[in-house]
Amino acid sequence: MKRIGIAFVVKILGTTGFVFSFLLVAAAQEAKVGCPALCDRDWAEGCTPNDTPPVSDFWAGPGVTDVTFLAFGDAQTSSGPANKNMLNARALNAADTVLSWTETSFGVNAPVGRVRGVIMAGDISNDGRDGRYMTEDNIAEFTDVYGLCGNAILKYPIFEGYGNHDYFTYDHLMYRLFLAHPVADSVSQRNPYRAGLVETAPGADGHYSWEWDNIHFVQLNLAPSDLVPAMNVAGARNPRQALRFLRQDLAKHVAGTNKRVVIVTHYGFYNSWDFDGWWTYSEANAYHDVIKYYDVIAHLHGHAHSTGFYHWRGIPVFNLGSPFYNAADSNPDGRGHFSVFRITDDFLYAGDAGWNPADPENDIVFPGKWYAKIPLHDRGVSQAIVCNPPPDRVRAGDRLELVAPEGSAFLWERNGEPLFDIPPRIAGVESRTLVINPVRESDSGLFTVGYDNGSGSKILVKSEPLLLRVQPGALPVSNLWTIAGLVLLLAVAGTCPRYTSH
Incomplete structure (x- = not known):
């Protein structure tokens, strides 16, 4: 009996020691300068906040705006075809050599060139994992392909945001124990190495803004909201005070200037999709109240995996496309999609670009499903209804x-x-x-x-x-006769003698 008792105690102590050791290792991972997902990676190699752009001739002169950039949504690593982001990066790299604005009938006889960078509108990953605790590493694929400052397969700087898939919402003790959402946190960890930022949000919020010429860009990640939804997992789909950041950022950097504004989020404004359980009309109304006094020339978003262009409250809205070339419901043409933009003093030009997964560097249809030419000077001169x-x-x-x-x-x-x-x-x-x-x-x-x-x-x-404002309708004739009768009755009643007691 003694031997059995001792063996049992040793076994319990051994198990307890293993669990305690595992927790120590996990805690050590969490303590790595606040960046367990990114500390040991070379994603920032060669990147500093003072980096010069990869092309030297961006500036068109004092007071002149001429900004070209590329944008897409939903990299969503570890979901869909394993090669989709690699192919997407190759297509993005080829944009300045194979695409031309001449093809769009805009009256601009020029190639797509002088690309400032690439904007990504949320969903870096599919599951919000970063490799800790022997789980799948969703961030590695993103950083290995897209880098940060043109230092990976993608040759341009990337300005990414996080989306709903970047919060960890699965049953895993060690993620839940530390309330870990490492992929969403990674944006804030990369911001100190990102070139040209003029404002960053505090802590792990991750929001940031930058300027190209006279255009003020704001990356708000998930949604332009401060409302924290009720979720089973703490912190999931928390927009992390994005609307507060936007309000303060615009007041500090745009108010009182002639700067135009481009805003980037993951969620958009589709009634049958974005407002169907992801965020609400009241949140969107609060967002509009913040931006309505600024010259917002475009809102860019992802989330739907498709590509498109529409208006929301008079603001041009661009659904940027995604690398999911195999998703028949969103990309029935079997192509991956991104969007191409050029903003000058007079116009915003934009078009969909669809690449063939069999030859992404040469077979790019542009413009694809849509294109737009928006006059900027005439936007404030509208006519009445x-x-x-x-x-x-x-x-x-x-x-x-x-x-x-x-x-x-x-x-x-x-x-x-x-x-x-x-x-x-x-x-x-x-x-x-x-x-x-x-x-x-x-x-x-x-x-x-x-x-x-x-x-x-x-x-x-x-x-x-x-x-x-539609007023109540006129009363039916029958109702008028009724009212007339009541008035007459009251008038007659008013002529009756008043009896008093003596």
Whole structure:
């Protein structure tokens, strides 16, 4: 019995010692200067905050803006084809040698060149792991392919953000024990080595801003929000005070200047996707309240794995594309996609580029699924919508006509969301005249119309907003007779003698 008891005690002590040792090792990993995911890597080799760009002739002269950059979303390492990011980097590297703006019919006879860098709109990884505790290393693939300052396969500096997949949300004791979200944290750990930043968020928040010529760029990572969602895992999908950072950053670096602004997040503004459980309309409204007094010329996002262009509250929004060439639902053409941008003093040019996984360095369709030419000087000179009846005289039950300024390719919106024909009551959402008959009190809101004003742009400019407040409708005749009867009754009652007691 003594031998069995001693053996049992030794076994227990041995197990306890092993667990204690494992915890010590885990704690040591967590204590590595706050960067267990990145301390032992050479991803920052040759990178300093004062790096010069890889091309020397970016500057077009004093007071002149001419900025070209590439952008995509959802690198999402360890998901999809293993070679997708390698192929994507090769295609990005080839953009300045095989792509030309001439192909876009913009009237710009020039190649795509002088690329400043590459923007990545969230989802660095698929699972939020960084190799600790013998788990898969999602960061290694990203840093090995994209580097930081043009020091890996990608030849350009990269300005990445984290997305919803970059929070660790799985059942793993050692990640949960230390509340670890190392991939999301990695952005803040890389920021001190990133060139040209003008502002960085505190701690592990990871938000940052930089400037190319007169354009102020803000990387807000997951979403432009401060609202922390209720999740089963602490810290998951926490936007880490992104909206607060944006408010302070714009006030410090943009207010009182003529700078234009480009904002980058992972989430976008698709009703059937982004607002379907990822973030909310109220968060988006709070974001709009912060930016509405600034010259925001573009919002870039990922998340949907697809590519596209649309407006949200008058702001051009670009869904940047992704390397997921095998995803038939988002990229049915079997190509990976990124977006190409050029911003000058007068225009924002943008187009989708789709690369063939069999030959990503030569077979790049540009422009692909969409392209845009947005006049920047005329953005503040919009024309009014004509309302019949006048907007202060519209009552429920009326026939309402809204007439857009002269142009073509009309698209009506209410409260920043596209309208749809609902026959026979709502008609003409893609024509110059929008008819709502009968109009209802619930139709009240802020109406705008996007349209081609004949400037040669394929993109829609925005009208001045029209605020419509539909008043209650006139009472039916039967109700009027009822009211008249009551008035008459009260009048007669008022002539009756008043009896008093003596």
